[in-house]
Amino acid sequence: MNGIIQQVGIFLLDAPTQALAQSPAQAQQPSILETVGQLLIGAVPTVLLFIVLVLAYQFLIQGPLSRTLAERRARTSGAVEEAHKAIARAEERSREYAEKLRQARAEIFKAREQRIQQWAAERDAALNETRKAAGVKVSQAKAGIETEAETARQTIQASAGDLASRVVRAVLPVAAGGAR
Numbered sequence: 001m002n003g004i005i006q007q008v009g010i011f012l013l014d015a016p017t018q019a020l021a022q023s024p025a026q027a028q029q030p031s032i033l034e035t036v037g038q039l040l041i042g043a044v045p046t047v048l049l050f051i052v053l054v055l056a057y058q059f060l061i062q063g064p065l066s067r068t069l070a071e072r073r074a075r076t077s078g079a080v081e082e083a084h085k086a087i088a089r090a091e092e093r094s095r096e097y098a099e100k101l102r103q104a105r106a107e108i109f110k111a112r113e114q115r116i117q118q119w120a121a122e123r124d125a126a127l128n129e130t131r132k133a134a135g136v137k138v139s140q141a142k143a144g145i146e147t148e149a150e151t152a153r154q155t156i157q158a159s160a161g162d163l164a165s166r167v168v169r170a171v172l173p174v175a176a177g178g179a180r
């Protein structure tokens with residue numbers, strides 16, 4: 001193996017020195033046009049292979065990939081539009097719900113105010129009835145007291161003469177000429 005490597009290395013190293021050692025007459029240099037022509041002819045298979053590869057890529061990979069991406073983009077944009085519509089519907093429902101909730105709260109507040117007013121009216125009516133009943137009782141009590149007072153006055157006036165005569169007899173028993 002080492003021998004083969006040495007021979008290849010010698011061959012590679014000797015090649016440039018042999019080209020320099022050849023005389024100008026032995027090695028004719030081709031013209032630039034011939035060199036370019038040979039390069040172009042040598043490049044034709046490479047160009048044809050490149051064109052075949054580009055066409056194969058276009059038909060086998062790029063075309064299906066482009067169709068798949070376009071389809072995906074269409075589906076995605078459709079899904080996005082559906083999502084936007086769903087969001088709009090949800091927002092509309094939310095607004096409707098908020099409006100209904102506001103109306104329900106207003107109705108509850110009105111009903112509550114009516115109940116409070118009704119209770120206040122009932123309370124006022126009960127207070128008025130109680131005041132009237134109390135006023136009647138007070139009037140009756142005053143009338144009863146006045147009649148009792150009048151009766152007591154009449155009783156006192158009727159018994160005043162009798163009491164006066166008893167007081168006089170008790171205080172002045174001998175002077176009145178009475179016996180005890």
